[in-house]
Amino acid sequence: MNGFTSVFKRELKAYFSTPVAYVFMVVFLVLSGSLTFRDGFFQMRQASMRVFFSNIPILFIFLVPAIAMRLWSEERRSNSIELLFSLPITTAQAVMGKFLAAWSVLVLALALTFPMVMTVAYLGDPDWGPIITGYVGSVLLAGAYLAIGSFFSILTRSQVIAFVLGVASCGIIFLLGSPSVMSGMSSFAPIGFVEAMESLSFQTRFESIQRGVIELRDLLFFILLIAGWIWANIILLEERRAA
Amino acid sequence: MHLIEIKELRKAFGPIVAVDGISFTVDKGDVLGFLGPNGAGKSTTMKMLSGFLPPDGGTASVNGHDIITDSIAVRRSMGYLAENAPAYDEMSVLGMLKFVCEARGIKSSARRQAIDRVAVSCAITGVMHQLVGTLSKGYRRRLGLAQALVHDPDVLILDEPTDGLDPNQKYEVRKLIMGMASEKCIIISTHILEEVEAICNRIIIISDGRILVDETAESLMAKHGGTLDQTFRELTGSVSQVKGGAS
Structure with a gap:
């Protein structure tokens, strides 16, 4: 347990003692806010945050890998990984410590969008269900992207490569459920395959959660996905720690 | 043995x-x-x-x-000083020693004693609040030695x-x-x-x-x-x- 808490605390401190967390949060808040107003937050004349949440998955495709890329690449490049693993810390503890610290930063960034909630509450009488589930969905989505990004950060010493691979993978998994990809796939693939791909898509799951009802299968989808990628993180790190 | x-x-x-x-x-x-x-x-x-x-x-x-x-x-x-004394550049010297103590399960008053002991014996008392990234090669090496000794292995x-x-x-x-x-x-x-x-x-x-x-x-x-x-x-x-x- 010492291993986990020490890594978690160290990582969290590192985000705030360097400009990483601040830059990330400012960029995220500016983009998420401005996209919401660009897409007609006022014109809709509804007290809802639908517009706000609809942009989150696309924003996160770029922003979450930016947080994830430094998790292990940096550690490998500066060789501090050798110091880290000369301490009595297991691979699983180190992976979880780093992952949860980064996830906390993302959750904090989401929490800082609270003025949006206040605006909606001030202007009308919003339906709170979709707002709450929208946040839950966003947090889970951030975790899933982060676990994927962290995997690629273990794979390479170069933060640029880790970032590009992270963005590409998150983008592909997200877009699996979009209409254009699905119609493209259905032109050659059997319908069962297309439906399977759609059910694997972040977009489908995220939209389902965002509607205001959290179904167990959507929740399980994200939890299993995060757990699976974390597990892959641990296996890969055991394998490539010194490479 | x-x-x-x-x-x-x-x-x-x-x-x-x-x-x-x-x-x-x-x-x-x-x-x-x-x-x-x-x-x-x-x-x-x-x-x-x-x-x-x-x-x-x-x-x-x-x-x-x-x-x-x-x-x-x-x-x-075991205390281990790796090649080129790797360390976390964005941390302070004290912060890094605290991190190592925490990972090794050395807490509160024992931690303060352990850090004081290695800071004196490795002669890094003067740079405790400096960032690791700004240390000279010699201090960096001595910090590496200090973290290897902090749990008296x-x-x-x-x-x-x-x-x-x-x-x-x-x-x-x-x-x-x-x-x-x-x-x-x-x-x-x-x-x-x-x-x-x-x-x-x-x-x-x-x-x-x-x-x-x-x-x-x-x-x-x-x-x-x-x-x-x-x-x-x-x-x-x-x-x-x-x-x-x-x-």
Whole structure:
């Protein structure tokens, strides 16, 4: 347990003692806010945050890998990984410590969008269900992207490569459920395959959660996905720690 | 029981065999000078002992714990200064020592005592609040030494602990090591042969991943005549001229 808490605390401190967390949060808040107003937050004349949440998955495709890329690449490049693993810390503890610290930063960034909630509450009488589930969905989505990004950060010493691979993978998994990809796939693939791909898509799951009802299968989808990628993180790190 | 026991340890990187089946033991009170040309396999051996690098063959035990099956216990009883003293640049010196203490389960008042002790013995009290990234090479190395000593381990593995230190600092570090020598088991790799003569009671010279010499400094010099420097070049010269290569 010492291993986990020490890594978690160290990582969290590192985000705030360097400009990483601040830059990330400012960029995220500016983009998420401005996209919401660009897409007609006022014109809709509804007290809802639908517009706000609809942009989150696309924003996160770029922003979450930016947080994830430094998790292990940096550690490998500066060789501090050798110091880290000369301490009595297991691979699983180190992976979880780093992952949860980064996830906390993302959750904090989401929490800082609270003025949006206040605006909606001030202007009308919003339906709170979709707002709450929208946040839950966003947090889970951030975790899933982060676990994927962290995997690629273990794979390479170069933060640029880790970032590009992270963005590409998150983008592909997200877009699996979009209409254009699905119609493209259905032109050659059997319908069962297309439906399977759609059910694997972040977009489908995220939209389902965002509607205001959290179904167990959507929740399980994200939890299993995060757990699976974390597990892959641990296996890969055991394998490539010194490479 | 030997504090360090290495049996037929082997490691290859692709076609290059870095460590080729070496075996030796080190006991309490030993200060072992681990010598060899660049690329001989010194750092690779030390990395395997610290548990960072899994060996391809053979095994080793530290304080009775196997390095493969019981790596966490090995790391608990060992202090390790890795090559080039890696550290977290964005942390303060104090912050880093606190982190190491926390990971090692040293808490509250024991932590303060442990940090004070190593800060004095490694002479880093003046830079405790400085960022690691801004430290000079010598201070960085001494911070590395401090984090290796903070839990007062039985076994110390030091990869070039005096590299980049000025003569005064080298003298201080040697004094520190000699002061601890009787209750610990220490392996030091270095290229500074006078240092070996000054502090080590045993010498192992490896080249191309194999052990060439394993004896006391005096008997080695008596056997070959002349200085340790000459002996080293005699034993490893022909090999390193042809090979060169990475460490």
